[in-house]
Amino acid sequence: MKDTFRHQGKRKQLVEIVKAKGVSDEGVLAAIAKIPRHLFMDSSFEDHAYQDKAFPIAAEQTISQPFTVAFQSELLQVQPGEKILEIGTGSGYQTAVLCELGAKVYSIERQQELYVKTKRFLTQIGYRPKYLNFGDGYKGLPTYAPFDKIIVTAGAPFVPNPLLAQLKVGGRLVIPVGDDPQIMTLFIRKSAKEFEKKEFGEFRFVPMLEDKN
Secondary structure (H helix, E strand, O other): OOOOHHHHHHHHHHHHHHHHOOOOOHHHHHHHHHOOHHHHOOHHHHHHOOOOOOEEOOOOOEEOOHHHHHHHHHHHOOOOOOEEEEEOOOOOHHHHHHHHOOOEEEEEEOOHHHHHHHHHHHHHOOOOOOEEEEOOHHHOOHHHOOEEEEEEOOEEOOOOHHHHHOEEEEEEEEEEEOOOOEEEEEEEEOOOOOEEEEEEEEEOOOEOOOOOO
């Protein structure tokens, strides 16, 4: 598992691409510059690791496009020490970004193959989320709620009520909503019953599936 000067140079180029598309959060850009994305992918795709594209990983899932990861992370407005729930651990790349930003990350993955592989891999490369769970993302993690922020990394046909319920007042939920494509949506919890909703254009994610476990 090598991270060479060549890889680091390619990451700098990737950061410039992400910046050019509108991401300006310095913490997020620093995380993209630091994290060895090529290690999160099959070695046969290594040459593609620092292109701004999504790529296949195990269990018919994908590692998200770097711009999408950066954009969602910027919308979250992560502060060090915050409790963040991630729905869809996947490759662990978004998890690593949240860890780099200083968050206490709680993450759920519904594909057992990915859950086992990613849990082991994140530890190997030095990222230690607070809790990784094999389970149904639609249900969230009520045991550990409430959360400062919640991020969903799969396309949700609707907004799961348990996720809204597990968000602190003042908290932010970033979720791609719809079938294909999805609309990137931000919910800010204003009170026990009131949410502010903002939309940020079309994105494409693998679907968030229900009751798979």
